[in-house]
Amino acid sequence: MRPKVLTLTAVLTFVFVTILLARAAMPDRGTASSTERIKRGEYLVTVAACHDCHSPKADAQMTVDAKRPLSGRPVSTAPPVQATQEIRASLDLTAWAGPWGNSYAANLTPDEETGLGARYNEATFINTIRTGKKPEGESLLPPMPWTVYRNMTDDDLKAIYAYLTTLKPVKNFVRTAPAALDATR
Numbered sequence: 624m625r626p627k628v629l630t631l632t633a634v635l636t637f638v639f640v641t642i643l644l645a646r647a648a649m650p651d652r653g654t655a656s657s658t659e660r661i662k663r664g665e666y667l668v669t670v671a672a673c674h675d676c677h678s679p680k681a682d683a684q685m686t687v688d689a690k691r692p693l694s695g696r697p698v699s700t701a702p703p704v705q706a707t708q709e710i711r712a713s714l715d716l717t718a719w720a721g722p723w724g725n726s727y728a729a730n731l732t733p734d735e736e737t738g739l740g741a742r743y744n745e746a747t748f749i750n751t752i753r754t755g756k757k758p759e760g761e762s763l764l765p766p767m768p769w770t771v772y773r774n775m776t777d778d779d780l781k782a783i784y785a786y787l788t789t790l791k792p793v794k795n796f797v798r799t800a801p802a803a804l805d806a807t808r
């Protein structure tokens with residue numbers, strides 16, 4: 624009886640240690656470290672054109688204003704005149720007018736009051752991009768290309784969200800409506 628128990632213990636210990644060693648040697652593929660995730664998000668934001676619409680520009684060559692990237696339409700950018708037969712954009716591409724009315728590229732920095740801060744978390748961000756509905760239920764206006772971005776994987780959208788949360792918060796309220804709220808800014 625005794626030798627059997629000892630053998631069993633030895634075998635189990637061996638199996639256990641082998642599993643531990645194997646796990647230690649395996650690269651952790653499932654959960655990318657948060658630094659890797661943020662770097663990937665920064666890369667995706669760069670190649671998916673988010674800056675084109677969401678960043679104020681420093682010059683006429685459309686250089687992103689490094690002091691306030693992704694902070695949305697600056698107050699200095701006037702909304703284009705609305706038209707029904709064409710889509711119009713401000714020179715910095717942050718303010719738009721079309722048959723839907725005016726739209727302003729949102730402040731994507733983590734500012735609690737005017738950015739994504741208080742209104743979004745990872746889950747609502749993914750849901751907004753997938754469904755075209757903001758957390759409050761409002762539809763995303765054109766030209767926000769959510770029908771393109773909804774094809775991104777969950778991992779890609781999580782990476783983008785992770786990167787956005789690392790941006791410097793910029794206080795910048797981009798919309799003119801609702802009027803009551805606007806009057807206070």
Ligand code: HEC
Pocket residue numbers: 667668671672673674675676677719726727728729730731751757758762763764765766767768772783
């Ligand atoms: C062609 C211009 C354009 C591009 C490119 C673009 N956006 Fe937008 N985005 C907009 C506009 C305009 C709005 C405001 C829509 C509205 O008011 O309903 C918006 C709104 C949003 C919102 C909703 C914010 C809120 O306040 O609820 C999120 C989130 C967002 N964009 C993320 C992104 C990300 C991430 C990228 C890049 C992967 C991106 N956008 C690329 C134009 C753009």
